[in-house]
Amino acid sequence: MAVSSLSLSLPSTSLSERRRLLLLGAGALASTIIPVNSVLAEGTPANYDSFTDLSDGYSYIYPSDWREYDYRGHDSAFKDRYLQLQNVRVSFIPTDKSDIHDMGPINKVVPYLLKNVLATPTQVADIFDMQERTTDGKNYYTFEYTLTSKNFSRAAFTTIAVANGRYYTLIVGANERRWRRVRDKLKIVADSFKVLDI
Known part of the structure; x- marks a missing residue:
C-alpha cells in the first residue's frame, strides 16, 4: 500500500498540526513496510559509511573516505579518492533462480564465474x-x-x-601490489553486502 493512497479523516486542526500527524503516520507505516537493514541495526564500523538501495534491494558499507562515481553497467559504485583501482561496485541481472544455491555449489560456481564472466581471455585467475x-x-x-x-x-x-528475481554481484578490489595493506579493510565491505526484500 502506497502512502499516497491513504485517506485519513483528521479532526479539525491547524494545517501544521495535520501535516505533523500525516508525517507521523507515514513514518509509522514506513517502519512496518521497509525492512530493517541489519548493517544499520548493528551500527556501521568506524571509518565506514553505509549505502542502502531500498528500491533495488541491497545494502553494503564502504570506506568513508571513498567517493561515489558512475561505473558503466553498475547500479552503484564508490572508489578511493586517490587510488581509483580501489573500488566497490554492485550490479544485478534478472534470473529465474530464487537462491544462490540454485546456481550450483560454490566450488563449481566460482571457477565458472572467474573463467567465463570476471576474467578476460588474456587474464589468469x-x-x-x-x-x-x-x-x-x-x-x-x-x-x-x-x-x-x-x-x-x-x-x-x-x-x-x-533475491527478488535478480542475481546480485558486489566486487571490491585493489591493485594486487596494495592487496596486503588493504585486504582486511576490503573484506569488511565484501562481508557487509546484503540483499533486501523488495
Missing part, C-alpha cells in the same frame, strides 16, 4: 578463498582471487546472492 554464509535467511558466496595479465594484476573479493 587464481582463487585464494571461497566462503558461504547465511544472513537474515539469505545465502551468499564470497570469494577472494587475483586476475593477472601480462602488465597488470588486480586482487578482489566478490560476493554474489540471488
Whole structure:
C-alpha cells in the first residue's frame, strides 16, 4: 500500500498540526513496510559509511573516505579518492533462480564465474578463498582471487546472492601490489553486502 493512497479523516486542526500527524503516520507505516537493514541495526564500523538501495534491494558499507562515481553497467559504485583501482561496485541481472544455491555449489560456481564472466581471455585467475554464509535467511558466496595479465594484476573479493528475481554481484578490489595493506579493510565491505526484500 502506497502512502499516497491513504485517506485519513483528521479532526479539525491547524494545517501544521495535520501535516505533523500525516508525517507521523507515514513514518509509522514506513517502519512496518521497509525492512530493517541489519548493517544499520548493528551500527556501521568506524571509518565506514553505509549505502542502502531500498528500491533495488541491497545494502553494503564502504570506506568513508571513498567517493561515489558512475561505473558503466553498475547500479552503484564508490572508489578511493586517490587510488581509483580501489573500488566497490554492485550490479544485478534478472534470473529465474530464487537462491544462490540454485546456481550450483560454490566450488563449481566460482571457477565458472572467474573463467567465463570476471576474467578476460588474456587474464589468469587464481582463487585464494571461497566462503558461504547465511544472513537474515539469505545465502551468499564470497570469494577472494587475483586476475593477472601480462602488465597488470588486480586482487578482489566478490560476493554474489540471488533475491527478488535478480542475481546480485558486489566486487571490491585493489591493485594486487596494495592487496596486503588493504585486504582486511576490503573484506569488511565484501562481508557487509546484503540483499533486501523488495
